Amino acid sequence: MDILASLWAGFSVAALPINLALIIGGCFAGTLIGALPGLGPVNGVAILIPLTFAFGLDATSSMILLSAVYYGCMYGGRISAIMLNIPGDEPAIMTTLDGYPMAKKGQAADALAISGVASFIGATLATVGLTLFAPMLAKAAIYFGPADYFALYVMAFATIGGITGSDPRKTLLAALLGLMLGTVGLDPSTGVARYTFGSFHLYDGFDAIVALVGLFAISEILFFLEGKAQSSGLVPPGRVFPRLSRVKEGLGASLRGSVIGFIAGILPGAGASLGAVMSYSAEKRISDKGSFGQGDPRGVAAPEAGNNAASGGALIPMLTLGVPGSGTTAVMLAMLISLNIQPGPLLFQRSPDLVWGLVAALYLANVVLLVLNLPLIGMFTRVLGLPVWGLMPLVVAISYLGVYAITHAAFDLLVMVGFGILGFVLRKLDFSLVPVVLGLLLGMDMENNLRRALSISGGDFTILVQSPIALTIYVLTGGFLVLSLYLSRRDRSRTLD
Numbered sequence: 001m002d003i004l005a006s007l008w009a010g011f012s013v014a015a016l017p018i019n020l021a022l023i024i025g026g027c028f029a030g031t032l033i034g035a036l037p038g039l040g041p042v043n044g045v046a047i048l049i050p051l052t053f054a055f056g057l058d059a060t061s062s063m064i065l066l067s068a069v070y071y072g073c074m075y076g077g078r079i080s081a082i083m084l085n086i087p088g089d090e091p092a093i094m095t096t097l098d099g100y101p102m103a104k105k106g107q108a109a110d111a112l113a114i115s116g117v118a119s120f121i122g123a124t125l126a127t128v129g130l131t132l133f134a135p136m137l138a139k140a141a142i143y144f145g146p147a148d149y150f151a152l153y154v155m156a157f158a159t160i161g162g163i164t165g166s167d168p169r170k171t172l173l174a175a176l177l178g179l180m181l182g183t184v185g186l187d188p189s190t191g192v193a194r195y196t197f198g199s200f201h202l203y204d205g206f207d208a209i210v211a212l213v214g215l216f217a218i219s220e221i222l223f224f225l226e227g228k229a230q231s232s233g234l235v236p237p238g239r240v241f242p243r244l245s246r247v248k249e250g251l252g253a254s255l256r257g258s259v260i261g262f263i264a265g266i267l268p269g270a271g272a273s274l275g276a277v278m279s280y281s282a283e284k285r286i287s288d289k290g291s292f293g294q295g296d297p298r299g300v301a302a303p304e305a306g307n308n309a310a311s312g313g314a315l316i317p318m319l320t321l322g323v324p325g326s327g328t329t330a331v332m333l334a335m336l337i338s339l340n341i342q343p344g345p346l347l348f349q350r351s352p353d354l355v356w357g358l359v360a361a362l363y364l365a366n367v368v369l370l371v372l373n374l375p376l377i378g379m380f381t382r383v384l385g386l387p388v389w390g391l392m393p394l395v396v397a398i399s400y401l402g403v404y405a406i407t408h409a410a411f412d413l414l415v416m417v418g419f420g421i422l423g424f425v426l427r428k429l430d431f432s433l434v435p436v437v438l439g440l441l442l443g444m445d446m447e448n449n450l451r452r453a454l455s456i457s458g459g460d461f462t463i464l465v466q467s468p469i470a471l472t473i474y475v476l477t478g479g480f481l482v483l484s485l486y487l488s489r490r491d492r493s494r495t496l497d
Helices: 002-014 017-035 042-055 059-084 089-102 110-144 146-158 168-182 208-225 244-249 251-266 269-285 297-313 316-322 325-336 350-384 388-407 408-427 434-457 461-465 468-496
Strands: none
Touching: 002 017, 002 110, 002 350, 017 042, 017 059, 017 350, 042 059, 042 316, 042 325, 059 089, 059 110, 059 297, 059 325, 059 350, 089 110, 089 208, 089 269, 089 297, 089 434, 110 244, 110 251, 110 297, 110 316, 110 350, 146 269, 146 434, 146 461, 146 468, 168 434, 208 408, 208 434, 244 251, 244 297, 251 269, 251 297, 251 316, 297 316, 316 325, 325 461, 388 408, 408 468, 434 461, 461 468
16 A cells, blocks of 8 residues: 555656656657667766756656656657667567568558557566566566576577577578677777777677668668668558558467566666567567568567566666666666665655656656657658658668767768678678677677676686576576477478478
């Protein structure tokens, strides 16, 4: 009952006219920012922080605005992923696998509706979890040590082979290439430069956003320059309004993906990318009948629910432990500290209006985003009807402007083009780009956790299998691999029959 009373008080805060205006404005701005390739929620939140000071907003209103932008960006990232095969941010990579094939079949409206509803389900269930289980789940996350996180990343990479591509060898090679690219930069322990060829520009390694835009956007442009596009447009526009029957197909996947994504989100540092990967992988194991990767609605619903649920879950360690659960919550944590508010176990007692006002605002933001996104599906779908000569220069301009706005370095524009050429070559050789990006995204965190674990044990590798949590994860990973082998053999025998 205390929770319900606190939540009711939070709604009285979120329902103030100024906060309602901030929720609506933040959701709209976040959706636009998320749809632009390369920006993503981290940059979207960071860009709008100066506005909170310029308008003289208090801590509660500032966090409501930034959280609305955060949720809006997670919704918006799916738009360019489905329409153009260009993820708006890292978690939306998984949405391209089935979202873009649906768009190519003239089912863009269905894909957008499925992803919108899945995002709503994932974000709403995560907010419910934040309301009910924040203290308990935050305490559970404390027990995850470096060895346990390493095991979690092993699970992510072990299941990559079942995510994309029909050739496991090519998928593994692509993931290893991504891991190799992730080692470029300064060694996290010794500070020694690795594979930088004397260029200080590479001391920080490759920016994931730069690589993402290059691999997907620039390589897509190179394919069009090669003459693979039809003169009438990118893909057939198809229906303008979604079909309810298609949306219903993704409901089960949305619920399952929400649970998996939420669990991934509450683990500090795991982030929405891991939530999307694990949600898609699990759904593929459960539901795939050879249709995943070819435009299956469940392949759109699962990662969208997973990444939105992970985003909501990432707020739990930030608020209750003062530990950011993702890059975006790290920016929000810095914002709170700059306002002399220290997140942690006592935050719920010291600043109840802020905490419960924020939680209530998240419920309202999810409703606003659903109402905002569904009526715009027709407008998004009409983008596919634009002629290539008008659309492709726009994609190029957005790619260059987005990357330069983030890094302010001309060198990164060259890196983006380099990744674009690499992506073009890999796609010509029938390699999936998703494992490359996942290796680049997760590789550094995997290496850091391995180094921390070995540092604790004095170089004894047995520490990686001593924790009950790590052992459980390894057993689950082995179960996934055995199940995958069994299902592939069963499908092969059916094909032969």
